Amino acid sequence: MKKGLTPICHRFFTNLSNPTRLAALEQLMNKPMSVTELAKALGQEQSMISHNLKPLIECNFIFGQKQGKRHVYSVNQETVNMLFKTVENHAAKFCPSGGKCLKGGN
Amino acid sequence: MKKGLTPICHRFFTNLSNPTRLAALEQLMNKPMSVTELAKALGQEQSMISHNLKPLIECNFIFGQKQGKRHVYSVNQETVNMLFKTVENHAAKFCPSGGKCLKGGN
DNA sequence: ACTTTATATGAAATATAATTCATATGAATA
DNA sequence: TATTCATATGAATTATATTTCATATAAAGT
Numbered sequence: 001m002k003k004g005l006t007p008i009c010h011r012f013f014t015n016l017s018n019p020t021r022l023a024a025l026e027q028l029m030n031k032p033m034s035v036t037e038l039a040k041a042l043g044q045e046q047s048m049i050s051h052n053l054k055p056l057i058e059c060n061f062i063f064g065q066k067q068g069k070r071h072v073y074s075v076n077q078e079t080v081n082m083l084f085k086t087v088e089n090h091a092a093k094f095c096p097s098g099g100k101c102l103k104g105g106n
Numbered sequence: 107m108k109k110g111l112t113p114i115c116h117r118f119f120t121n122l123s124n125p126t127r128l129a130a131l132e133q134l135m136n137k138p139m140s141v142t143e144l145a146k147a148l149g150q151e152q153s154m155i156s157h158n159l160k161p162l163i164e165c166n167f168i169f170g171q172k173q174g175k176r177h178v179y180s181v182n183q184e185t186v187n188m189l190f191k192t193v194e195n196h197a198a199k200f201c202p203s204g205g206k207c208l209k210g211g212n
Numbered sequence: 213a214c215t216t217t218a219t220a221t222g223a224a225a226t227a228t229a230a231t232t233c234a235t236a237t238g239a240a241t242a
Numbered sequence: 243t244a245t246t247c248a249t250a251t252g253a254a255t256t257a258t259a260t261t262t263c264a265t266a267t268a269a270a271g272t
């Protein structure tokens with residue numbers, strides 16, 4: 001790790017350390033969606049989705065595109081795919097019991 | 107992303123969303139160290155390092171080895187290297203201004 | 213056995229982040 | 243231009259995480 005990357009890493013991972021944002025990313029991996037569509041898919045309030053999308057946009061984990069009054073968001077495949085692959089690999093190799101490191105719930 | 111990975115991702119990234127833990131990982135990338143050595147290197151209290159190392163150990167981001175009364179910790183290179191590479195790549199490509207996504211401090 | 217050194221733990225205090233609710237902005241349409 | 247639909251924002255509340263301080267455990271050395 002290059003020196004001085006710690007603050008960027010912190011922002012980066014803090015962004016991802018939230019179940020709503022992760023669920024949103026998961027949805028957007030399938031297909032681009034609007035805020036309202038995401039809210040419906042995740043069973044959450046519109047304002048909550050909007051609040052949570054904001055940091056994802058700011059750090060370019062997702063990209064937004066205006067379509068009239070809708071805002072359609074798509075995932076940054078390059079980064080997010082790599083991250084999820086890394087998590088899957090880690091879970092497979094280093095969390096043998098699957099839920100071992102999840103005691104106490106998510 | 108496989109379905110149902112969200113809770114694991116959450117734990118995974120929450121673990122990394124802390125400057126003390128990131129700084130500890132950064133140190134351990136150079137060489138394995140004991141708790142006291144880390145505390146000295148990072149200018150932090152021993153108990154704080156110990157508290158922060160715990161979740162890293164539980165999720166196997168680092169591995170511990172007893173050497174007498176010292177506990178020497180080494181980093182899980184496979185996972186942590188991949189993560190830091192991903193952050194570097196993302197920062198290079200998607201944070202062109204360097205600190206753009208850091209306004210407001212770390 | 214006593215003292216020192218290394219580490220871990222518990223619990224209170226503090227700091228940070230997430231959620232909710234009310235409301236604002238802005239684009240489309242009647 | 244009034245109304246509806248889509249999204250964003252502010253601020254208060256609530257929830258979570260971090261830090262600190264005191265203390266416990268445990269290995270080594272005297």
